[in-house]
Amino acid sequence: MLKVNNISKTIEDSQVLDHVNITLEPGTIAGLVGRNGVGKSTLLRVIAGILDPDEGEVFFNNTDIHQNPEIKQKITYVPDSTEILKSYSVKEIVKLYDAIYEDFDVVYFYSLLDRFKLPKNKKIRTYSKGMKALFLMILSFSTKSDLIILDEPTNGLDPIVKRNILQFIIEEVSERQLCVLISTHHLEEVEKMADVLIMIKEGRIESTTSIEDAKSSFRKVQVVYKHSLPEKIEQLNNVNILNQTGRVYTLMIKGNIEATLQKMNGENPLLLEELPMTLEDIFISTLGGESHVS
């Protein structure tokens, strides 16, 4: 359905995207994660046809979206800015989207407004930030697009609305076999809903795996040795120290898990136990950084 082919993009002499390749199939929710400034929004804007790549192509159903933007009848992009339609009233936007998108479903749109309790007779500027974000998402799904690109979609949403909208996205994907590409910093959302995890680091795709595969290739352990962490363990390439409090180390093992655990056991630890692992642990371990990204 979506094929991002070798995309590179340089902005102000800095290579923001470096030969990025992504392939997404129908019925997929893909979470695009990465630290601030690694090129997530740039990548989404290239895919949406807002920015031109310096190199490479973006194909949707085998059609180059930059050469044939008409194909975007079936693609919608929801930016992280909620201000773009603020001068419109709900009715005006319905008219506009009905004129743009051949399959825009007005009845469905109003039913979603009711479902999420958004006022119908107001200017968008009177909405709160969260309501604007929700409104843009509803608008996007009402176009009946096959690919929906969401850039930081849940920013500003309260937890209840957020849960409802995530549930709604899952429903839509399972019913219509559409594809949703979400860029977000909220890793728990990706963990809950995404099938595919795309990690981006310094403009390159670090990994594209299913959430299950990602989790199975990592192991989080807590380990205590008599003295500090043995040098043998510290020097292993596939072991990251997530945290250290005194002699208590929280480690992340990436790949080659059983062999590494055996080596750890071989150094006679006082304690060695597996910890429950979240996507955030994988994020920190893979994409580097001592601080949480938000």
Place this chain on the structure above:
Amino acid sequence: MFHKALWMRNQKLGSPAVWGIYISLFLFLPYSFFGKAQTMLTQKNDPYADAPENYYMNFHFTGADIVVFLFLIVGLAALLVGSERTTHATDLTFSLPFKRKDIFLSKWIFGVGHIITGLLINLLLCMLIVKFTILSEVTDAAFLLKFMMVVIPFSIAIFSFSLFIGTIAGNLISQLVLSGIFLFFPLGFISLIVSFLEYHGISINHNAPSTVLFNDLINSFTLPIPIIEFRYYIDLSDNSFTDFSHIPYVMLLIPLAYTILSVAFGTWLFSRTKNENNGRLLVFEKGRGFFTFGVVLCFALTFGMLGGGIFGDYDSRSLIGYYLSATIGGVLAFFMLKKLIHFRMQFGK
């Protein structure tokens, strides 16, 4: 090229300027004409005691009356392109299923449609007012047809050119400023060159026929001038005379050329626009060096022209003063531009 949705989008973006165009044209054309007719009628019915026979028999009209309209058409172009770049609205427009060429041409058609409609309706109203009021005793409406022949092509050219500037400028303000500068560039630049030559002892005979022709040509290349300088004055009183000045019709080829080139290059550049530079002074990185050179040169020439007189008088001009002022102007422009070129003006994130 024409798509209802794009028209609706342009309507939303440009509506303040579109309203301004219709209201200003109405106020400065038919409303003003009707006011003149009413004044004339009042004077006829209540004549001055010292000159009862010829008080009202004059009428004048100048293109400068609609100068607000000229500002508004530049503003319309800036709202259609520059405002989108300044408010992140390009993210919406460019993600829609339309070719960039069609987006640009839809903006052009939208603007030109409103400009022509506004001018035609209001000039037609003026003609009716001239024909059916006391104004018909003084003049006939033919001068309005001649004005129409000038104002429509030149207004379209001004709008097209400003829209083209929007494909280079990165935000609303830079589009407005650059449009203003480049619309007056031919006249302004020639003045700077003449001043440069005169400071270097090369005198220009301003009354020579070739110079007059050249001036006419430069005035026509400076798009707002033929509209502003259109002048019609008729006086049927004792010392009756008519003053009617407008450019030769062959000069109408100039706005036509401006329009064709602006639309062609505008479409080409808009299709290759670098949206990542939205909000900056310029959209394209490639032309920055040339642009900087041009701005520095023009500032240097302007400062030279203005400051040159400080060290001498009109008859004995000081070349040292000219170059000193020019250097100050050039250096100032260079450092100012260095700051401005990286400044990003964007709102509404």
